Amino acid sequence: MIDPNKFLKLLEKRFQYISGVPCSYFKDFLAFLVSHEAETELKHIYATREDEAIGIASGVAFANKRALVYMQNSGLGNIGDALTSLAQLYKLPMLMLISYRGLEIDKDFPEHSLMGEINEPLLKALKIPYWDLLEDNWETNMIIAIEKMEETSSPVALLVRKGVLCQ
Protein backbone atom coordinates (compact mmCIF):
# COMPACT_ATOMS: atom_id res chain seq x y z
CA MET A 1 0.00 0.00 0.00
CA ILE A 2 1.16 3.55 -0.79
CA ASP A 3 2.10 5.50 2.33
CA PRO A 4 -1.08 7.61 2.80
CA ASN A 5 0.89 10.45 4.34
CA LYS A 6 3.16 10.78 1.28
CA PHE A 7 0.17 10.36 -1.03
CA LEU A 8 -1.77 13.11 0.71
CA LYS A 9 1.30 15.39 0.72
CA LEU A 10 1.53 15.18 -3.07
CA LEU A 11 -2.21 15.69 -3.54
CA GLU A 12 -2.19 18.78 -1.31
CA LYS A 13 0.40 20.42 -3.52
CA ARG A 14 -1.71 20.12 -6.66
CA PHE A 15 -5.34 20.06 -5.49
CA GLN A 16 -7.50 22.07 -3.11
CA TYR A 17 -10.58 19.78 -3.06
CA ILE A 18 -11.41 16.09 -3.15
CA SER A 19 -14.89 14.64 -3.66
CA GLY A 20 -16.32 11.26 -4.52
CA VAL A 21 -18.12 8.07 -3.61
CA PRO A 22 -16.04 5.46 -1.76
CA CYS A 23 -14.84 2.00 -2.69
CA SER A 24 -13.34 -0.43 -0.18
CA TYR A 25 -10.16 -0.23 -2.31
CA PHE A 26 -9.73 3.35 -0.96
CA LYS A 27 -10.64 2.46 2.61
CA ASP A 28 -7.32 3.09 4.34
CA PHE A 29 -6.45 6.22 2.40
CA LEU A 30 -9.92 7.71 3.06
CA ALA A 31 -9.65 6.83 6.77
CA PHE A 32 -6.28 8.61 6.86
CA LEU A 33 -7.74 11.61 5.04
CA VAL A 34 -10.68 11.91 7.45
CA SER A 35 -8.43 11.54 10.51
CA HIS A 36 -6.18 14.34 9.18
CA GLU A 37 -8.98 16.69 8.19
CA ALA A 38 -7.90 19.31 10.71
CA GLU A 39 -4.33 19.49 9.36
CA THR A 40 -4.77 19.03 5.64
CA GLU A 41 -5.40 21.82 3.14
CA LEU A 42 -7.29 19.35 0.96
CA LYS A 43 -11.00 19.96 1.61
CA HIS A 44 -13.07 16.79 1.43
CA ILE A 45 -16.67 16.90 0.15
CA TYR A 46 -18.81 13.76 0.37
CA ALA A 47 -20.97 13.25 -2.72
CA THR A 48 -24.21 11.29 -3.17
CA ARG A 49 -23.32 10.17 -6.70
CA GLU A 50 -20.26 10.08 -8.89
CA ASP A 51 -21.67 12.56 -11.43
CA GLU A 52 -22.32 14.98 -8.59
CA ALA A 53 -18.64 14.74 -7.64
CA ILE A 54 -17.74 15.54 -11.28
CA GLY A 55 -20.10 18.54 -11.04
CA ILE A 56 -18.41 19.76 -7.85
CA ALA A 57 -14.95 19.32 -9.40
CA SER A 58 -16.23 21.22 -12.46
CA GLY A 59 -17.36 24.16 -10.33
CA VAL A 60 -13.94 24.18 -8.66
CA ALA A 61 -12.23 24.13 -12.09
CA PHE A 62 -14.42 27.01 -13.36
CA ALA A 63 -12.88 28.95 -10.45
CA ASN A 64 -9.35 28.13 -11.69
CA LYS A 65 -8.73 25.72 -8.80
CA ARG A 66 -8.33 21.96 -8.84
CA ALA A 67 -10.27 19.00 -7.46
CA LEU A 68 -9.81 15.28 -7.64
CA VAL A 69 -12.66 12.80 -7.74
CA TYR A 70 -12.63 9.24 -6.42
CA MET A 71 -15.07 6.47 -7.33
CA GLN A 72 -15.49 2.74 -7.77
CA ASN A 73 -15.48 1.75 -11.44
CA SER A 74 -19.21 1.03 -11.11
CA GLY A 75 -19.46 4.83 -10.95
CA LEU A 76 -18.07 5.05 -14.47
CA GLY A 77 -21.56 4.00 -15.50
CA ASN A 78 -22.93 7.13 -13.84
CA ILE A 79 -20.63 9.82 -15.19
CA GLY A 80 -20.90 9.62 -18.98
CA ASP A 81 -22.96 12.78 -19.42
CA ALA A 82 -21.13 14.69 -16.69
CA LEU A 83 -17.88 14.09 -18.60
CA THR A 84 -19.03 14.55 -22.19
CA SER A 85 -21.43 17.48 -21.73
CA LEU A 86 -19.67 19.25 -18.85
CA ALA A 87 -16.07 18.46 -17.86
CA GLN A 88 -14.84 17.57 -21.36
CA LEU A 89 -17.07 20.06 -23.22
CA TYR A 90 -15.97 23.05 -21.11
CA LYS A 91 -12.39 21.72 -20.77
CA LEU A 92 -12.36 21.50 -17.00
CA PRO A 93 -9.26 19.77 -15.61
CA MET A 94 -9.72 17.15 -12.89
CA LEU A 95 -8.05 13.92 -11.79
CA MET A 96 -10.21 10.84 -11.24
CA LEU A 97 -9.11 7.97 -9.02
CA ILE A 98 -11.10 4.95 -10.20
CA SER A 99 -10.91 1.61 -8.42
CA TYR A 100 -10.37 -1.35 -10.72
CA ARG A 101 -12.95 -3.87 -9.54
CA GLY A 102 -13.82 -7.03 -11.45
CA LEU A 103 -10.28 -7.80 -12.55
CA GLU A 104 -10.43 -11.35 -11.31
CA ILE A 105 -13.87 -12.49 -12.34
CA ASP A 106 -14.19 -15.46 -10.05
CA LYS A 107 -12.70 -13.73 -7.03
CA ASP A 108 -14.54 -10.37 -7.00
CA PHE A 109 -18.30 -10.01 -6.64
CA PRO A 110 -20.39 -10.73 -9.76
CA GLU A 111 -21.72 -7.15 -9.97
CA HIS A 112 -18.18 -6.05 -10.88
CA SER A 113 -17.50 -8.63 -13.61
CA LEU A 114 -18.79 -6.83 -16.70
CA MET A 115 -17.53 -3.39 -15.66
CA GLY A 116 -14.14 -4.95 -14.91
CA GLU A 117 -14.11 -6.27 -18.45
CA ILE A 118 -15.21 -3.03 -20.15
CA ASN A 119 -13.52 -0.56 -17.80
CA GLU A 120 -10.62 0.28 -20.11
CA PRO A 121 -12.62 0.12 -23.40
CA LEU A 122 -15.15 2.47 -21.79
CA LEU A 123 -12.45 4.97 -20.77
CA LYS A 124 -11.01 4.76 -24.28
CA ALA A 125 -14.46 5.33 -25.82
CA LEU A 126 -14.90 8.34 -23.54
CA LYS A 127 -11.45 9.58 -24.66
CA ILE A 128 -10.26 9.82 -21.08
CA PRO A 129 -6.47 9.32 -20.82
CA TYR A 130 -5.65 6.89 -18.00
CA TRP A 131 -2.74 5.25 -16.23
CA ASP A 132 -2.32 2.70 -13.47
CA LEU A 133 -1.59 4.00 -10.01
CA LEU A 134 1.19 1.60 -9.09
CA GLU A 135 2.27 0.75 -5.58
CA ASP A 136 5.96 1.21 -6.43
CA ASN A 137 7.09 4.47 -8.01
CA TRP A 138 3.51 5.71 -7.84
CA GLU A 139 4.65 9.32 -8.14
CA THR A 140 5.74 8.74 -11.74
CA ASN A 141 2.31 7.97 -13.21
CA MET A 142 0.67 10.43 -10.85
CA ILE A 143 2.83 13.27 -12.18
CA ILE A 144 2.36 12.14 -15.80
CA ALA A 145 -1.44 12.16 -15.26
CA ILE A 146 -1.43 15.58 -13.59
CA GLU A 147 0.74 17.04 -16.36
CA LYS A 148 -1.60 15.66 -19.01
CA MET A 149 -4.57 17.09 -17.08
CA GLU A 150 -2.99 20.56 -17.07
CA GLU A 151 -1.70 20.38 -20.63
CA THR A 152 -5.11 19.40 -22.05
CA SER A 153 -7.21 21.26 -19.44
CA SER A 154 -9.39 18.13 -19.27
CA PRO A 155 -10.22 15.15 -17.04
CA VAL A 156 -7.73 12.29 -16.70
CA ALA A 157 -7.91 9.05 -14.71
CA LEU A 158 -5.76 6.78 -12.58
CA LEU A 159 -6.88 3.17 -12.15
CA VAL A 160 -6.40 1.87 -8.62
CA ARG A 161 -6.04 -1.85 -8.03
CA LYS A 162 -6.60 -3.69 -4.76
CA GLY A 163 -3.88 -3.10 -2.20
CA VAL A 164 -2.66 0.23 -3.59
CA LEU A 165 -4.75 2.53 -1.36
CA CYS A 166 -5.93 -0.15 1.10
CA GLN A 167 -4.16 -2.91 2.96
Next chain:
Amino acid sequence: MKGYEVISALKNHLNEEDIIVSSNGNISREAYHILPKPQVYLRGSMGLPVSVGLGLALANPDKRAIVITGDGNFLMGLGSSITAAFYKLKNLKILILDNSQYYTTGGQKTVSSVINYTKFFDSLNNEIHCSKRASKDQIDHDLIKFLNSDTFSILHLIIKESKLDLTNIPWHPEEIRERFGIKLSS
Protein backbone atom coordinates in the same frame (compact mmCIF):
# COMPACT_ATOMS: atom_id res chain seq x y z
CA MET B 1 -44.98 35.25 -13.48
CA LYS B 2 -42.94 33.81 -16.27
CA GLY B 3 -39.39 32.53 -15.87
CA TYR B 4 -37.75 35.37 -17.77
CA GLU B 5 -39.69 37.88 -15.64
CA VAL B 6 -38.18 36.34 -12.50
CA ILE B 7 -34.71 36.46 -14.09
CA SER B 8 -35.30 40.12 -15.07
CA ALA B 9 -36.31 40.88 -11.46
CA LEU B 10 -33.17 39.09 -10.24
CA LYS B 11 -31.02 41.44 -12.32
CA ASN B 12 -31.90 44.37 -10.04
CA HIS B 13 -30.60 42.58 -6.95
CA LEU B 14 -27.24 41.34 -8.23
CA ASN B 15 -23.86 42.86 -7.57
CA GLU B 16 -20.85 42.71 -9.89
CA GLU B 17 -19.15 39.99 -7.88
CA ASP B 18 -22.04 37.54 -8.02
CA ILE B 19 -21.58 34.24 -9.83
CA ILE B 20 -24.55 32.82 -11.73
CA VAL B 21 -24.78 29.16 -12.75
CA SER B 22 -27.65 28.76 -15.18
CA SER B 23 -28.95 25.37 -16.22
CA ASN B 24 -29.43 24.24 -19.78
CA GLY B 25 -31.96 25.22 -22.43
CA ASN B 26 -34.16 28.25 -21.97
CA ILE B 27 -32.82 29.31 -18.60
CA SER B 28 -29.22 29.59 -19.81
CA ARG B 29 -30.34 31.55 -22.87
CA GLU B 30 -32.43 33.89 -20.71
CA ALA B 31 -29.58 34.32 -18.22
CA TYR B 32 -27.18 35.11 -21.07
CA HIS B 33 -29.43 37.72 -22.65
CA ILE B 34 -30.86 39.32 -19.48
CA LEU B 35 -28.10 39.22 -16.82
CA PRO B 36 -24.60 40.76 -16.72
CA LYS B 37 -22.03 38.67 -18.64
CA PRO B 38 -20.07 36.45 -18.44
CA GLN B 39 -21.48 33.74 -16.17
CA VAL B 40 -21.39 29.94 -16.09
CA TYR B 41 -24.00 29.05 -18.72
CA LEU B 42 -24.43 25.29 -18.63
CA ARG B 43 -25.60 23.34 -21.62
CA GLY B 44 -26.02 19.59 -21.34
CA SER B 45 -24.92 18.84 -17.76
CA MET B 46 -28.43 17.65 -16.83
CA GLY B 47 -28.85 17.27 -13.08
CA LEU B 48 -25.56 18.99 -12.37
CA PRO B 49 -26.10 22.76 -11.83
CA VAL B 50 -26.40 22.52 -8.04
CA SER B 51 -23.16 20.53 -7.79
CA VAL B 52 -21.37 23.00 -10.09
CA GLY B 53 -22.69 25.85 -7.92
CA LEU B 54 -21.46 24.02 -4.83
CA GLY B 55 -17.95 23.72 -6.33
CA LEU B 56 -17.95 27.41 -7.27
CA ALA B 57 -19.21 28.47 -3.83
CA LEU B 58 -16.49 26.38 -2.14
CA ALA B 59 -13.77 27.86 -4.30
CA ASN B 60 -15.05 31.46 -3.98
CA PRO B 61 -16.05 31.88 -0.33
CA ASP B 62 -16.26 35.67 -0.68
CA LYS B 63 -18.70 35.64 -3.61
CA ARG B 64 -22.30 34.54 -3.88
CA ALA B 65 -22.90 31.59 -6.19
CA ILE B 66 -26.49 31.67 -7.43
CA VAL B 67 -27.79 28.59 -9.23
CA ILE B 68 -30.82 29.02 -11.50
CA THR B 69 -32.36 25.69 -12.39
CA GLY B 70 -35.61 24.33 -13.75
CA ASP B 71 -37.55 21.64 -11.91
CA GLY B 72 -36.60 18.80 -14.28
CA ASN B 73 -32.91 19.53 -13.90
CA PHE B 74 -33.22 20.00 -10.12
CA LEU B 75 -34.98 16.65 -9.69
CA MET B 76 -32.44 14.81 -11.82
CA GLY B 77 -29.69 15.86 -9.41
CA LEU B 78 -31.78 15.91 -6.26
CA GLY B 79 -28.99 14.31 -4.25
CA SER B 80 -26.79 17.34 -4.80
CA SER B 81 -29.29 19.55 -2.97
CA ILE B 82 -28.92 17.19 0.02
CA THR B 83 -25.12 17.53 -0.23
CA ALA B 84 -25.48 21.32 -0.47
CA ALA B 85 -27.73 21.32 2.62
CA PHE B 86 -25.20 19.15 4.48
CA TYR B 87 -22.40 21.66 3.91
CA LYS B 88 -24.66 24.73 4.22
CA LEU B 89 -22.34 27.17 2.48
CA LYS B 90 -23.69 30.61 3.25
CA ASN B 91 -22.70 31.88 -0.20
CA LEU B 92 -24.67 29.22 -2.10
CA LYS B 93 -28.18 30.17 -3.28
CA ILE B 94 -30.45 27.90 -5.29
CA LEU B 95 -33.32 29.35 -7.31
CA ILE B 96 -35.71 26.76 -8.76
CA LEU B 97 -38.04 27.92 -11.52
CA ASP B 98 -40.76 25.28 -11.58
CA ASN B 99 -43.17 25.02 -14.51
CA SER B 100 -43.62 21.25 -13.92
CA GLN B 101 -42.42 20.68 -17.45
CA TYR B 102 -39.39 19.82 -19.50
CA TYR B 103 -40.21 22.97 -21.41
CA THR B 104 -37.14 23.18 -23.63
CA THR B 105 -37.81 19.72 -25.08
CA GLY B 106 -41.48 20.34 -25.82
CA GLY B 107 -43.41 20.67 -22.58
CA GLN B 108 -43.38 17.06 -21.37
CA LYS B 109 -44.58 16.76 -17.77
CA THR B 110 -42.18 16.35 -14.84
CA VAL B 111 -43.17 14.75 -11.51
CA SER B 112 -42.38 17.93 -9.57
CA SER B 113 -45.99 18.71 -8.63
CA VAL B 114 -46.14 15.80 -6.16
CA ILE B 115 -43.50 17.42 -3.91
CA ASN B 116 -44.41 19.57 -0.95
CA TYR B 117 -41.28 21.72 -1.30
CA THR B 118 -41.81 23.51 2.01
CA LYS B 119 -41.79 20.21 3.91
CA PHE B 120 -38.87 18.95 1.84
CA PHE B 121 -36.75 22.03 2.58
CA ASP B 122 -37.80 21.84 6.25
CA SER B 123 -36.45 18.30 6.33
CA LEU B 124 -33.03 19.62 5.23
CA ASN B 125 -32.91 21.76 8.38
CA ASN B 126 -32.40 24.75 6.23
CA GLU B 127 -33.13 28.07 7.86
CA ILE B 128 -33.91 30.12 4.78
CA HIS B 129 -36.20 28.61 2.22
CA CYS B 130 -39.39 29.52 0.51
CA SER B 131 -41.76 27.78 -1.87
CA LYS B 132 -44.54 29.74 -3.54
CA ARG B 133 -46.15 30.85 -6.74
CA ALA B 134 -44.05 33.69 -8.19
CA SER B 135 -45.94 36.99 -8.04
CA LYS B 136 -45.01 40.43 -9.29
CA ASP B 137 -45.88 42.23 -6.07
CA GLN B 138 -43.77 39.91 -3.89
CA ILE B 139 -40.86 38.95 -6.11
CA ASP B 140 -38.48 41.72 -4.96
CA HIS B 141 -39.11 40.92 -1.32
CA ASP B 142 -38.62 37.19 -1.97
CA LEU B 143 -35.40 37.72 -3.91
CA ILE B 144 -33.90 40.07 -1.31
CA LYS B 145 -34.55 37.60 1.50
CA PHE B 146 -33.19 34.74 -0.61
CA LEU B 147 -30.04 36.54 -1.77
CA ASN B 148 -29.12 38.44 1.37
CA SER B 149 -29.51 35.63 3.88
CA ASP B 150 -26.42 34.79 5.90
CA THR B 151 -26.93 31.09 5.26
CA PHE B 152 -27.46 28.58 2.45
CA SER B 153 -30.84 29.41 0.95
CA ILE B 154 -33.32 27.94 -1.51
CA LEU B 155 -36.14 29.70 -3.32
CA HIS B 156 -38.65 27.54 -5.19
CA LEU B 157 -40.98 29.51 -7.44
CA ILE B 158 -43.87 28.11 -9.42
CA ILE B 159 -43.92 29.92 -12.74
CA LYS B 160 -45.99 29.97 -15.93
CA GLU B 161 -44.38 28.28 -18.89
CA SER B 162 -42.96 30.78 -21.34
CA LYS B 163 -40.38 31.22 -24.00
CA LEU B 164 -38.72 34.37 -25.22
CA ASP B 165 -37.55 34.18 -28.80
CA LEU B 166 -33.86 34.40 -28.00
CA THR B 167 -30.84 33.53 -30.09
CA ASN B 168 -28.59 30.76 -28.85
CA ILE B 169 -25.57 31.61 -26.71
CA PRO B 170 -22.90 32.47 -29.30
CA TRP B 171 -19.94 31.40 -27.14
CA HIS B 172 -18.59 27.86 -27.35
CA PRO B 173 -18.45 26.23 -23.88
CA GLU B 174 -14.64 26.58 -23.88
CA GLU B 175 -15.06 30.29 -24.49
CA ILE B 176 -17.60 30.48 -21.66
CA ARG B 177 -15.03 28.89 -19.33
CA GLU B 178 -12.25 31.21 -20.53
CA ARG B 179 -14.30 34.41 -20.27
CA PHE B 180 -15.64 33.45 -16.87
CA GLY B 181 -12.14 32.55 -15.65
CA ILE B 182 -10.83 35.96 -16.73
CA LYS B 183 -13.70 37.68 -14.90
CA LEU B 184 -12.92 35.77 -11.70
CA SER B 185 -9.22 36.54 -11.77
CA SER B 186 -9.64 40.23 -12.60
